[in-house]
Amino acid sequence: MPGTPADVAQVLRDATHAIALTGAGMSTESGIPDFRSAGGVWEKYDPMEVGSLATFMSDPQRFWDFHRPRVGMLSDAKPNPAHLALAELERRGVLKAVITQNIDGLHRAGGSQEVIEVHGAMDRGMCLRCDARVSMDELLARADAAEDGVPRCTQCGFQMKSGVVMFGEPLPEEAISRAYDHAMKADVVLVAGSSLAVTPVNQIPGMVLDRGGTVMILTESDTPYDRQCAVRLRGRVGTDLPAVVAALGET
Numbered sequence: 001m002p003g004t005p006a007d008v009a010q011v012l013r014d015a016t017h018a019i020a021l022t023g024a025g026m027s028t029e030s031g032i033p034d035f036r037s038a039g040g041v042w043e044k045y046d047p048m049e050v051g052s053l054a055t056f057m058s059d060p061q062r063f064w065d066f067h068r069p070r071v072g073m074l075s076d077a078k079p080n081p082a083h084l085a086l087a088e089l090e091r092r093g094v095l096k097a098v099i100t101q102n103i104d105g106l107h108r109a110g111g112s113q114e115v116i117e118v119h120g121a122m123d124r125g126m127c128l129r130c131d132a133r134v135s136m137d138e139l140l141a142r143a144d145a146a147e148d149g150v151p152r153c154t155q156c157g158f159q160m161k162s163g164v165v166m167f168g169e170p171l172p173e174e175a176i177s178r179a180y181d182h183a184m185k186a187d188v189v190l191v192a193g194s195s196l197a198v199t200p201v202n203q204i205p206g207m208v209l210d211r212g213g214t215v216m217i218l219t220e221s222d223t224p225y226d227r228q229c230a231v232r233l234r235g236r237v238g239t240d241l242p243a244v245v246a247a248l249g250e251t
Contacts, residue, residue: 025193
């Protein structure tokens, strides 16, 4: 229950297969707003109207009018101390994988290697018709050059999307499979910056607990596992995670 970064460090030190599960609280430390929080974007816009597969298919201009400025915001974001701390834990062999709901690519930019992005990532452009792929820079160049702001595939002419999973679009099977594989091996899951409100990855702490493992939660908001976790920190991940790394280095 309530604890300190040193308590987190001790559990990680004794773990054989520790994983991290991260959410929007990691990104907010880099200046990216949490769309789901009070006052967030989804209180102002209906996600099924501006961010769904149905809108992308039927009204791509409306989809990209909403999407384009937010891509620019994400492109300017940089990894923060929380991302760097998780990368350092992996470098030391303490952490085996980072499973993230975030789409900003900041875990990879921060140095983490085994990153599983279950909601996709803003790192590429793709065509749903012919599966053509382009870089994110090329996707945005096509959007900015198009009269209606919609990037299109040069092979088949269909509108293109980023690598982010849209509402109503299936989650990437390979990523979900990898995430569950790590969850089934894990004896410790460190939840960082997630309220565990979004399925299916919010099932991972339960999977670890069912196998006799340990859950630790570092996030400011309440979660469904607050009474079942071994250590609970309610500070900012940008402060607490570097403190965990420091505690590991002190002993």
